[in-house]
Amino acid sequence: MADDPYAALGVSKTADTAEIKKAYRRIARTAHPDLHPDDPTAEARFKAASAAYDLLKDPEQRARFDRGEIDAQGAERAPRGYYRDAAGGRDDTYSTRGFGGRQAGPDIDPDDIFAQFSRRGARGNPFEGFGGFGGDARGGRFDMPGQDRHYTLQLSFLDAVRGTRTRITLPEGGDLAVTIPEGAADGLTLRLRGKGGPGLGDGPPGDAYVTLSVADDPVFSRDGDDIRVGLDIAIDEAVLGAKVPVPTIDGEVNVTVPPGASSGQTLRLRGRGVSRRGGGRGDQLVELRIVSPATIDDDLKQFMERWRREHAHDPRQRQDRKRKAKP
Amino acid sequence: MTRQYTAEQLIEAIPALTPDRLLSYVHLSILSPVQTDAGPAYREIDIKRVTLLCELTDDLDLDDNALVIVMSLLDQLHGTRARLDTVMRVLSDEPPEIKGRIAGRLID
Numbered sequence: 001m002a003d004d005p006y007a008a009l010g011v012s013k014t015a016d017t018a019e020i021k022k023a024y025r026r027i028a029r030t031a032h033p034d035l036h037p038d039d040p041t042a043e044a045r046f047k048a049a050s051a052a053y054d055l056l057k058d059p060e061q062r063a064r065f066d067r068g069e070i071d072a073q074g075a076e077r078a079p080r081g082y083y084r085d086a087a088g089g090r091d092d093t094y095s096t097r098g099f100g101g102r103q104a105g106p107d108i109d110p111d112d113i114f115a116q117f118s119r120r121g122a123r124g125n126p127f128e129g130f131g132g133f134g135g136d137a138r139g140g141r142f143d144m145p146g147q148d149r150h151y152t153l154q155l156s157f158l159d160a161v162r163g164t165r166t167r168i169t170l171p172e173g174g175d176l177a178v179t180i181p182e183g184a185a186d187g188l189t190l191r192l193r194g195k196g197g198p199g200l201g202d203g204p205p206g207d208a209y210v211t212l213s214v215a216d217d218p219v220f221s222r223d224g225d226d227i228r229v230g231l232d233i234a235i236d237e238a239v240l241g242a243k244v245p246v247p248t249i250d251g252e253v254n255v256t257v258p259p260g261a262s263s264g265q266t267l268r269l270r271g272r273g274v275s276r277r278g279g280g281r282g283d284q285l286v287e288l289r290i291v292s293p294a295t296i297d298d299d300l301k302q303f304m305e306r307w308r309r310e311h312a313h314d315p316r317q318r319q320d321r322k323r324k325a326k327p
Numbered sequence: 328m329t330r331q332y333t334a335e336q337l338i339e340a341i342p343a344l345t346p347d348r349l350l351s352y353v354h355l356s357i358l359s360p361v362q363t364d365a366g367p368a369y370r371e372i373d374i375k376r377v378t379l380l381c382e383l384t385d386d387l388d389l390d391d392n393a394l395v396i397v398m399s400l401l402d403q404l405h406g407t408r409a410r411l412d413t414v415m416r417v418l419s420d421e422p423p424e425i426k427g428r429i430a431g432r433l434i435d
Contacts, residue, residue: 081375082375082379083372083375083376083378083379084405085375086371086372086375086376087372087401087402087405088405088406088408088409088412089372089409091370091371091372092372092405092409093359094359094376094398094402094405095402095403095405095406095409096402096403096406097405097406097409097410097413098410099410099413147356147395147399149356149359150356150359150402151359151362152359152360152361152362153361153362154361154362154363154364154368156364168362169362171353171354171355171356171359172354197356213361215363
């Protein structure tokens with residue numbers, strides 16, 4: 001059936017119930033397959049009209065269709081959602097909604113922050129602060145600052161953490177060099193002064209805003225300035241302790257697993273995390289996961305059976321004690 | 328990371344969108360895909376934005392110039408609103424005497 005029941009009946013959206021009924025009867029008269037056995041298109045027209053009439057004859061259904069809650073087949077339709085639902089939110093890279101953020105530096109002058117919000121601020125009215133519509137408009141001179149441009153750049157996890165130099169493609173062709181600072185976080189917006197659209201006349205060019213979208217990494221994840229990784233260790237390494245290679249954002253390093261390590265235990269590698277603004281680095285947190293061998297051979301089985309007989313040990317006892325200690 | 332769509336999936340998802348139209352919106356800098364190693368990618372917010380752009384084009388008959396101006400104003404409005412929300416959130420964390428003083432100044 002057609003997506004527009006009004007069109008199927010040939011009536012306007014404002015038609016009243018009587019008009020709709022009349023339109024349906026007219027089509028039923030001229031298109032009923034049984035009344036027009038030789039017209040191959042009659043059946044389709046008749047079906048469309050009767051489905052449309054079924055929907056529109058009920059004022060409540062018709063109102064729901066008009067509001068977009070159900071489709072022409074009467075099926076519930078997902079609410080369509082409007083741009084304003086997402087605008088101004090975390091993913092809105094089109095509007096300038098921050099207050100300078102990272103670029104503001106450690107010594108923030110409150111007046112600078114307030115100025116960004118005021119009409120006299122540089123970002124407020126583009127016609128203020130540099131002479132407005134300068135020159136003689138009748139002489140054909142017209143000054144206007146260029147448009148700000150907004151871009152979103154997706155980076156790999158490691159590029160974002162280590163910092164890199166890359167280029168973004170401009171819609172009009174060509175590209176623009178972007179320096180990603182070390183430790184760049186997902187959602188960070190970089191402002192490239194004067195790299196937006198060209199100004200008119202003596203107007204300055206606009207700025208380019210590049211918002212970073214950091215892709216997930218299969219190995220590393222980020223927790224503030226700290227990097228988290230999981231490290232699989234064998235049973236013998238857990239019991240006896242071991243030196244095991246572990247990936248860090250600077251490459252592989254050896255980490256000492258203490259004897260008697262458990263799954264979930266976290267080792268801290270100081271200074272192996274993300275660079276902080278103003279110097280220093282976070283840590284890397286390595287979470288141990290004990291992994292049993294894929295096949296348990298007879299040796300291991302026999303050893304474990306003997307060990308269990310002679311050294312009964314119930315790790316859940318500690319859990320039970322904790323639970324009882326709690327009121 | 329939010330879900331991403333290719334240009335083809337975007338065109339598939341929005342009936343009024345054609346490849347030419349998508350190209351034109353990007354050229355006008357009123358739509359900006361995420362730049363990835365695999366080429367341009369679009370997010371949920373871009374689907375909603377393109378739906379709005381198509382409606383402004385088709386239903387309101389806006390030409391390219393008008394479309395650029397409307398979107399620029401709209402983005403400024405949303406940016407300003409988001410900043411105002413931030414200011415209000417920050418103010419609401421302040422102690423009552425500071426909130427009272429600011430409220431007093433606002434109705435002056």
